Amino acid sequence: MPKKGHRKRLKFRAGDVCSESVSVADFADADPAVVKSGRVKKAVVNAVEKEVKSLCGLEASQGAVDEVLTSAVGAHVGALESSEEAEPEEDTQSKAAHKKKNKRRKENSEDSDGHEYPVDIWLVLSSYIRPEDVCTFSLLCRNAWIVTCTAAFWSRLYKRHYRLDADLPLRLQPDSVEKMRCLRARVIRSLFHLYEPFTERVSQVPPLPEATPTTLLNSKCLLFWVQKLSGARPEPLWEFNFKLLKQEFYKNGRAKVLSRPRQYEDVHKNPDSDCSMLQVTTLNFIFTPVVMGMTLALFTLNVSTDMRHHRVRLVFQDSPLPRGRKRAEQGGTQVVLDPVHSVRLMDWWHPQYPFSSHG
Structure with a gap:
């Protein structure tokens, strides 16, 4: 009967180990994070010994195999020790390089935020904007917003949708819209007579x-x-x-309000x-x-x-x-x-x- 407290150890058979059982982590270029102790298991040593004998035909020369295994294990342990010693220095260098890369990337992103196109280009693009998309267009950038402040923008918007057979009040006729004062308000009021989506919106109330x-x-x-x-x-x-x-009465003081051009x-x-x-x-x-x-x-x-x-x-x-x-x-x-x-x-x-x- 086995003694009390004695644990039965599982026997490792060298025949159960093939060449696929030996991993890269068992050799000199192993990852220190995986193999921290720097020691190679005895079962692995026996398996490697058997593989070397079978491949090199060194069954009789036991001493040569021992020399090979000893040198391999020594190189493995030496590599682990050298990697552990060089790890802090490599980490410091990698962190410094990472900071430099982030700083360089940030500077490049600040320098290349995009291209600023002149107001004339935005004025040309505004000729294809629908009346319901004017607000979205003005929020694209500052120059697009400046275009929506101009008299040319509202005059073109009125002419694009004006019809001769439209039933417009006298104050919204083309002669009145040519005036500069209150031009934006007149054009918006006219669109609720001329633009079909707006007229339908009013009629469905x-x-x-x-x-x-x-x-x-x-x-x-x-x-x-x-x-x-x-x-x-x-x-x-x-x-x-x-x-x-x-x-x-309760406007948010932190909000940035763009000042409209005086002209x-x-x-x-x-x-x-x-x-x-x-x-x-x-x-x-x-x-x-x-x-x-x-x-x-x-x-x-x-x-x-x-x-x-x-x-x-x-x-x-x-x-x-x-x-x-x-x-x-x-x-x-x-x-x-x-x-x-x-x-x-x-x-x-x-x-x-x-x-x-x-x-």
Whole structure:
């Protein structure tokens, strides 16, 4: 019986090892990370000895084989020791070379950021830009943005889409568009009469929005007027119009704003910029308080009490709400329109938006 605690060792047979079992890691050019001890296993030595005997016919000359194995093992150990000694120096040199390469690559990348093409080339390319892609084109580079500021760009855009049979208001006819002042605003308004994708976008707007618009909050009421609509409908229709100015009190100071060239300031003038009109049509006249100069704090659109129409509720306050502060439940001037036939929100470029006489 084997003694207690004695482990049975597995016997290694030299016949079980063939030439394919001897790997490169067993020789002098082995990787120090793989073979850290620098010692060759006895089983490997025996396998190598048998292979050398069979290949060289040295079965009888045992001493010669021992000399070969001794020299091979010595060379293997020496290579490992020399590689371990040279490893820190090689690592230092490789790190220094890597830093130099990264620095050189960074300098080359800074020097070759790209080619800057003149404004004339971007002006030629702008002749093939669709109206809906003007914003994307202006964001390509600074020179492309400068092109979109020029009067030539907006004049060419108008001429490309103008038709003689187009039903344009007098203020959007070619004679008026030739003026430099408010040229950009006139061309944009004209495109909603001339350019089919824009006209379809306006015609597909439903009479009642699917959700309550929230973009009007903190907008200042510039004008407010009521007019009676004449039509074939049996019941009278009254139109309540609120001209609102979107106020931006919380601009990000870190954002970099490009200054527009001075020679094109008149081209981009627009008295109705950031303005929109809320048009609410009711079935009868409703008395409303004066809210001009006040800020819209609440806008709700829900079903009327008769379940057949809608109800609009507007709450105006004297000052805009600070960011993060909720509106008080009580206070402010309230405007309730009920029953409501339609609600339309029109930006300054809409064909039915009241055109400013200064533009």
